[in-house]
Amino acid sequence: MSRYGKSFAERNTVVVAVVGLVALTLIFLATFNAKSLPIIGEGPEFKAQFAEAGGLKEGNEVRVSGVKVGSVSDIALEDGVVIVTFRAKGVELGEETSAAVKVKTLLGQKYLSVDPGGRGELTEAIPLDRTTTPYDVTAAFSDLSDNIGEINTNQLEDSFTALADAFRDTPDSVKATVDGLTDLSRTISSRDEELATLFEATTEVTGTFANRNSELEALITDGNLLLQELASRRATVEALLEGTSRLGTQLQGLVADNEATLQPALAQLDEVAAILTRNQSNLDAALAKLGPYYRVLASASGNGRWVDAYLCGLFGPDGAPQLTNDVERNCQPVSGGGA
Numbered sequence: 548m549s550r551y552g553k554s555f556a557e558r559n560t561v562v563v564a565v566v567g568l569v570a571l572t573l574i575f576l577a578t579f580n581a582k583s584l585p586i587i588g589e590g591p592e593f594k595a596q597f598a599e600a601g602g603l604k605e606g607n608e609v610r611v612s613g614v615k616v617g618s619v620s621d622i623a624l625e626d627g628v629v630i631v632t633f634r635a636k637g638v639e640l641g642e643e644t645s646a647a648v649k650v651k652t653l654l655g656q657k658y659l660s661v662d663p664g665g666r667g668e669l670t671e672a673i674p675l676d677r678t679t680t681p682y683d684v685t686a687a688f689s690d691l692s693d694n695i696g697e698i699n700t701n702q703l704e705d706s707f708t709a710l711a712d713a714f715r716d717t718p719d720s721v722k723a724t725v726d727g728l729t730d731l732s733r734t735i736s737s738r739d740e741e742l743a744t745l746f747e748a749t750t751e752v753t754g755t756f757a758n759r760n761s762e763l764e765a766l767i768t769d770g771n772l773l774l775q776e777l778a779s780r781r782a783t784v785e786a787l788l789e790g791t792s793r794l795g796t797q798l799q800g801l802v803a804d805n806e807a808t809l810q811p812a813l814a815q816l817d818e819v820a821a822i823l824t825r826n827q828s829n830l831d832a833a834l835a836k837l838g839p840y841y842r843v844l845a846s847a848s849g850n851g852r853w854v855d856a857y858l859c860g861l862f863g864p865d866g867a868p869q870l871t872n873d874v875e876r877n878c879q880p881v882s883g884g885g886a
Contacts, residue, residue, distance in 0.1 A: 590617055590636025595673035597629040601648040601657060601680030608651070608658040609633045619659055630672065633659055641665030645677040652767070656760055657681070 597603075600622055609617040621632040631646075643665025651658045708729055777784065802809065823830070848854050 590634045590638075592620065592632060592634050593640060593669055593673075594671075595631045595633070595646040595659075595678055596675045597631055597646075597648065597678050597680055598675060599680050600629050600631075603631065603648045603657045603659060607656075609635055609661060610658055611635065611638050611661050611663065616661075628675065631659065633661075635661060638663060640669040642667045642669060643677070644669050644673055646673050647679040648681055650681050652760070652764055656764065 603619060603622060605619055605622060607619045608615050609619060616638050617634040617636055619631060619633045621630075623630045623632075638661075640661065640663050645662045645664060647660045647662075648657050649660045650656070
């Protein structure tokens with residue numbers, strides 16, 4: 548028995564299990580409906596009616612006066628009308644609130660712009676007469692490429708030729724206009740395959756940009772952050788450039804003031820460089836011979852505070868001094884510098 552009653556092991560396991568399951572269920576419900584919670588959520592839910600989606604997708608931003616206040620949670624079609632469900636936090640939407648789908652980036656990404664208006668609280672869906680959708684430039688270019696591909700250029704050329712024949716006896720100004728149209732038609736007909744290839748490539752490019760929308764948006768965002776950082780460091784960069792300019796001015800003045808002294812020194816330095824260049828082979832040979840010399844010197848003086856010495860031919864094999872030079876001697880020093 549614990550001080551505060553029964554221990555956890557002595558309690559009713561069925562009650563503990565039921566309480567635990569209820570607590571886990573509440574936690575799961577709160578997790579999956581976090582957007583609807585009053586404090587950590589994205590605010591209350593609203594709806595708006597649109598004639599078409601206009602490229603709007605779930606998860607796109609909801610903005611009020613250019614400030615993000617929520618996101619689009621659902622897009623559905625009901626009785627030929629697009630119902631856009633969105634959440635907005637921290638704003639009051641009145642009964643006369645309007646909404647519009649607007650273009651966020653040049654690549655066609657959209658967002659929902661909400662304009663609060665009226666009194667009271669918005670309880671019903673924003674009607675069609677207070678919603679608008681943008682003109683999709685990307686889709687227009689795609690339709691243009693498809694339509695141009697379906698044009699019978701040969702028939703168009705024949706039509707303009709017939710028109711030119713019909714106006715052959717008209718005044719020169721009208722005839723020149725029709726002749727120009729005929730030449731334009733003939734040019735388009737002769738470049739039919741090239742134009743078709745061009746518009747097919749344009750369609751592929753726009754499709755690639757659309758598929759890479761998030762990457763390009765991140766690139767533009769990073770570029771914006773870089774520009775903001777440069778703007779915040781503007782004073783530092785300006786001071787750095789001014790300091791560099793002053794340093795260049797001072798160096799220029801230093802050279803001008805000491806030109807009489809520096810010019811002879813530079814001339815002498817040039818002569819020294821020329822001498823070293825002419826004696827390059829001798830320097831290489833000297834350095835090649837200097838290496839073994841310093842190696843033997845290091846071996847002789849590397850055993851302590853003394854120098855090892857090696858005397859060749861001073862004594863003979865029997866220990867007697869060698870006073871003549873008629874004996875063949877092997878004066879190759881042993882490793883270590885001395886004997």
